[in-house]
Amino acid sequence: MTPDDVQLTSDTLLIRPPRESDVLAMYEAARESVAEVGRWLPWCHEGYERNESGAWIITCRSAWLADESYPMFIFDRQSGQLVGGTGINEIDRLRRRGNLGYWVRSSRMRHGIATTSTRMVARWAFDALGLQRIEIVAATGNTASQRVATKVGALREGLCRNRLRVHDVPTDAWVFSLVPSDVELWGADL
DSSP states (O other), X not given: OOGGGOOEEOSSEEEEOOOGXXXXXXXXXXXXXXXXXXXXXXXXXXXXXXXXXXXXXXXXHHHHHTTSOEEEEEEETTTOOEEEEEEEEEEETTTTEEEEEEEEOGGGTTSSHHHHXXXXXXXXXXXXXXXXXXXXXXXXXXXXXXXXXXXXXXXXEEEEEEEEEETTEEEEEEEEEEOHHHHHXXXXXX
């Protein structure tokens, strides 16, 4: 599977792997979102530069081609604006498990984008990648990410001490899980 083979759509969103033409859109979304996204994701920092977007996109495409992880951008279907990112990483092929992450640019938070995209990507990962378990790991203070996990019906399994490193600091995190039968509860509509 190549990055150009995948495109997920709903009535409102388009989710696809990053392309070289997305550099400026990624840069603008990151710069806008330093205060909120940067709190949890260190790549989104005050000094973020356009060349970091280009380097990230190259890394993303390489990860897809190597079948290691599947980073994607989220776009508003009507405006074409890049509204966030998502994807599957930390894949354990033996146990058919992966991690699902997401972020939404500041101006588009609280519009259901993370919830809808999480459902879309989870469904795709169960079908296309054959995963049997998806984890969503959210730092204890990241209540927005925890809300998304709860909204999609992920099971809150427990608090794991020092599960994440946030800005190079060991951080406790809640671990949520989705399994294929959870997707069946969503039905066909997103």
